[in-house]
Amino acid sequence: MPATCNVLVLISGSGSNLQALIDSTQTGADSSKSSPARICAVISNRADAYGLARAKQAGIATQVLDHKQYDGREAFDAALMHAIDSYDPQLVVLAGFMRILTPDFVRHYAGRLLNIHPSLLPKYKGLHTHQRALDAGDREHGCSVHFVSEELDGGPLVLQALVSVQADDSTTSLAQRVHAQEHVIYPLAVRWFAEGRLQLTPQGAMLDEQLLPASGYQTRTQP
Known part of the structure; x- marks a missing residue:
């Protein structure tokens, strides 16, 4: 089995896909069927996103970055990149993240950003x-x-x-x-x-x- 792959999930809402990812990465009784993916953190641009509660219930770190507090998409994405990189993920997953990403953001995570x-x-x-x-x-x-x-x-x-x-x-x-x-x-x-x-x-x-x-x-x- 490969070494653990740290996955960071970006959400804006209820987080049903996040829940499916959490369920799939939890280690069960049969470790041979467990995934090497590990959700290291969940970040939302909305403080009221129910997906944050799902993450907390699973013991996953959460963070909120309110896009309204930033002066434009570029400033928000720069702050978001800084937050993401602090968790050192190998993969970033968009799960109902309702933001159009800037080219700089997409290039920064090229090849390790899924939607x-x-x-x-x-x-x-x-x-x-x-x-x-x-x-x-x-x-x-x-x-x-x-x-x-x-x-x-x-x-x-x-x-x-x-x-x-x-x-x-x-x-x-x-x-x-x-x-x-x-x-x-x-x-x-x-x-x-x-x-x-x-x-x-x-x-x-x-x-x-x-x-x-x-x-x-x-x-x-x-x-």
Whole structure:
């Protein structure tokens, strides 16, 4: 098993993906199945984010940096980088962190910054992805884990979960099924990175020294 990989998680809200990551990194009775990933800290830009309570309950260090207290995105991101680096993480994970990151921030963590997005990227970057999928009459929807680049919701794809769209789906029902898959694939991608299997190269994302396809590794749920 590789040495421990320190992971820092950035949040803005309830932290359901954070909880999935916490659950996946807790050491169980069978240590052979435990992940080398260790969440070293959780940082939020909102003091009322419920994810902070989740982290505290798991005994994980927390910190709040209120973006409203800084003069612009550059000043906030500079302070955020300083805070993150004080924990010396090998991987930074965005889990519902509702901030557009500056190019300096993205470059600073190049190759060790992951995000999850509720669509099958490159479709539906930005917000309201479930409604947009329904409006387009898509038969498949899903979620994507990707390395973060300077392009919003861009960067090489690592892993996608495909979810069938049902005829009677609402945005709520579709979102629930997509969220359930987020909680499966995000911990898996983090584990791959922690185990040294996943890396970003000039050619793209690689898993087990094999270049991943443009769509990333895909999993499909049953209808």
